[in-house]
Amino acid sequence: MKFDADRLISRTPLLWASFLRDWNRSLRAADHPATTRYNYLLAATQLCGFLGTFDTVRGDGRRDPLAVTKADIERFQVWMIETRSASTALNKHKSLQQFFSWLVAEEELDVSPLARVRQPRKRKKLIPIINVDETRKVLDTCDRRTFVGVRDEAIIRMFANTGARLSEVADLQVDDLDMSLDTALYHGKGGKDRKVRFGPKTGRALGRYIRMRSQHRAAQLPCLWLAEKGAAHLSDNGIQMMLRRRGQMAGVERLHAHRWRHTYAHEWKRAGGDTGDLMVVLGWSSDEMPRHYGASAAAERAQETQARLRIGEDV
The missing domain is CATH 1.10.443.10 (Intergrase catalytic core)
Known part of the structure; x- marks a missing residue:
């Protein structure tokens, strides 16, 4: 898949495009992967497009990212939750945090409009393993x-x-x-x-x-x-x-690729494999990931352990 950041940026009004090009240059200088940069820029361009809906009421937000307000961000998040999902809205929130934090660091803004905006709550979905x-x-x-x-x-x-x-x-x-x-x-x-x-x-x-x-x-x-x-x-x-x-x-x-990833984690735990080794094999840096992956099969593992330990059976 080609991640064409320049094409994304070109779809925004002139002032947005100018800021986004500078931000993209900063992200490249920090060696962010192409996929990460694309997703960051996509969130910003989606916010810009969303604000265009309110041009007849208050169009400055679409023309100028420095005019974006807390209310704009909250309205955008509600729209993302209703048209996509809470998970997508959370990802957009995190991407926009990066953009507006960069504007603050560049001294273009005193305070980010996301400073007092709560993150959308992400519902944990249990991904079924594949046998x-x-x-x-x-x-x-x-x-x-x-x-x-x-x-x-x-x-x-x-x-x-x-x-x-x-x-x-x-x-x-x-x-x-x-x-x-x-x-x-x-x-x-x-x-x-x-x-x-x-x-x-x-x-x-x-x-x-x-x-x-x-x-x-x-x-x-x-x-x-x-x-x-x-x-x-x-x-x-x-x-x-x-x-x-x-x-x-x-x-x-x-059927999707992540079902095998969850299955791999489940089978590893089921076999008594070390969690630290699993993190290395699957490329994780957060301790939260081993708890999340294979969670849909956790009850099965617990029952197997219960049967093996025979607690209370020797009375």
Whole structure:
């Protein structure tokens, strides 16, 4: 997926665009990843567009980001919650905090309009894990006689076998694989790289794909995953669409990459694996993440522990 910040900025009024270009330059200088910069800028341009709705009442907010008020931000958050979700509204809140904090640091503003705006409360959704039988059904839809089938099997096995994020698998380069040591180098959030091992079945699936990939018209591209037609990279959005299609074919509802990530965390905990090691393998820096991931299966693990400990049974 191409994150075209300049195109986003060009859609805003002149004064907004001027500030956003300067902010984007500052973000680049701080080495923020392209995805982070794009999401930050997207939130600011969405706020600008939203304020345009009130041009007939008070249009200065759309023309000038320095005129944005607390009420504007609260109205924008309500709109995000009603048209998207509380989770999306929270993400926009955090992005806008960065923008207006930068304006304060640049001495363009004395106080951020978000200074006294409460964050939207995010409802915790339990993401169901995906069991072995469901994964097999999805893999069974992949025809190894075709390029797409071989490619999709390799992608799915990478998710199931390593618990990686969608963006990490999508961004793999050919050189990120070491087929001698059976390792992949993932480029995680915040520019944090990590090396993970994959198993024999995943290694064989990758080997089949690499051999078939060498005959593709776009074989010279550095990106690992290639689109079926043309000389193009298979984007993260393309992988999302592929998983949705494979899920429908297999009769597995709500199939997406993060279900395997949650499953990986669940199975790791179930096997008694160390939480610190799990954080390293999955690229987490916050202690909150191990509690969140696999939470939908926590009751199952608790019941298994209860049965194993037999508390009160020896009386």
